[in-house]
Amino acid sequence: MQGLFANRRGVVVYLAVWLFLGLALAGVITLVGAAAAPNALLFALPVNLVYAFAAGYSAYYLCRSYPLGGARARAIPLVFSAAALVAGGLWLAVGQGWNSLCLLLGVGWAGIDLGHRLAALMLAEGVLLYGFAAALHYLVIEFVRATGAEQSALEARLMAQEAELRMLRTQIDPHFLFNSLNSISALTSQDPKGARRMTLELASFFRHSLGLEAHRKVTLGQEMELVRHFLAVEQVRFGARLLFAEEVSAEAAACLLPPMLIQPLVENAVKHGICHLPEGGTIRLTARRAGSLLHIGIDNPVDPDPPASGAKGQGIGLSNVRQRLAGAYRHEASIHWTRRQNRFGVEISMPAQLSEE
Incomplete structure (x- = not known):
């Protein structure tokens, strides 16, 4: 797997960003009065981490299948819009399932009041975060491609220079x-x-x-x-x-x-x-x-x-x-x-x- 998950540091930075987004979601849940801070954190952080990997891997393979300079570049907006809506809906479903499980625990620090307004907010956030993950993957893929092209050009220039030097030495x-x-x-x-x-x-x-x-x-x-x-x-x-x-x-x-x-x-x-x-x-x-x-x-x-x-x-x-x-x-x-x-x-x-x- 390449892209954002090509090395350990990339994974750490990626997860750190999603943890921050999870804290932000927990803060929103607390501010709208849907739950206390412990309940919001127990709901938001696990759900965000699951979505981080699901959206990250899905967006990566779509970015590879639809490169920016490829023949199917015109289909990118439609494909990613549909993928973002599906991913956002699945994320909401996972969130509802996790919240139901927390409520079944029957303790005060588990579960939130996941109403229609909060559900719509989660769906919209899931769509936006999927687009964010796709944009990051495109940036990384293009950076790797540009770096590879520059490295290839440098190697070709060095080979030509070495051939010239050998010719002069002969x-x-x-x-x-x-x-x-x-x-x-x-x-x-x-x-x-x-x-x-x-x-x-x-x-x-x-x-x-x-x-x-x-x-x-x-x-x-x-x-x-x-x-x-x-x-x-x-x-x-x-x-x-x-x-x-x-x-x-x-x-x-x-x-x-x-x-x-x-x-x-x-x-x-x-x-x-x-x-x-x-x-x-x-x-x-x-x-x-x-x-x-x-x-x-x-x-x-x-x-x-x-x-x-x-x-x-x-x-x-x-x-x-x-x-x-x-x-x-x-x-x-x-x-x-x-x-x-x-x-x-x-x-x-x-x-x-x-x-x-």
């Missing part, structure tokens, strides 16, 4: 793999041992990457392990030309972020920075937490006079990271990059999350 692995294979191919003739070492480091990188694949988000500390594996691969290729300095606070390392978010930026720094500098340089990565935000910065040297063909290209790294941040955090995250003098810097600001939401 761009990373082939991109890095092709670059690494080209490097290994170049090393096989010049430095076979270096090519073998690079192959092993590459295997370690993808093994670690696959371990993070099952998670929607990983800690920055885990992401940094992936970055170190990547740099170990590139270290074989560049040697002393490639230096790396990181400043990651413990609070920042515990924060969550989408997997493979930082690695493409470090790869960008190698491909578009260190690769074009004969003397190489240092890639700096900083991460700190400031309240509810996580700030990550990546800074690398660049060629002061880049060739015309490579002046604008920054690979897929920056656009991929920007799209993944937008998909995961919407307007709550941002990424900016600047070029000052002979260095290129990327700044990321995102929510500092410690648990997946």
Whole structure:
């Protein structure tokens, strides 16, 4: 049974309302002089509780059979008017039967003077209360329907977002793999041992990457392990030309972020920075937490006079990271990059999350 009786709290609130209505009926009986207060309470409260369940269940199934937006919506006023009259009449009959039983007890505190005026009042009240129960059920049913539709829309949006993020993540692995294979191919003739070492480091990188694949988000500390594996691969290729300095606070390392978010930026720094500098340089990565935000910065040297063909290209790294941040955090995250003098810097600001939401 759903509707008002879907959970215990709903039942308690519903019965509390009907108990209050029973007290009100007892008060009316006392005011019109039909009985003393104990007699009125003994009559009104049991009768109201019985009617609460009878009217509640009847109205609920009628509301389910005649939904507001259904094909039979035009018949709702007629159906519920007839049902309310029948329910009110039955309630009056139950009340008269209960009153007769109380009078048979032959004690002063049982039974009331159920005359024609009081009987008509009970019938009218029964009709109104049935309509009240039906209106409550319609409200609850429509609220549950709207909540379900909103939940379904949210789940569909999350599934679409997850599919978009997975598509963006699939761009990373082939991109890095092709670059690494080209490097290994170049090393096989010049430095076979270096090519073998690079192959092993590459295997370690993808093994670690696959371990993070099952998670929607990983800690920055885990992401940094992936970055170190990547740099170990590139270290074989560049040697002393490639230096790396990181400043990651413990609070920042515990924060969550989408997997493979930082690695493409470090790869960008190698491909578009260190690769074009004969003397190489240092890639700096900083991460700190400031309240509810996580700030990550990546800074690398660049060629002061880049060739015309490579002046604008920054690979897929920056656009991929920007799209993944937008998909995961919407307007709550941002990424900016600047070029000052002979260095290129990327700044990321995102929510500092410690648990997946």
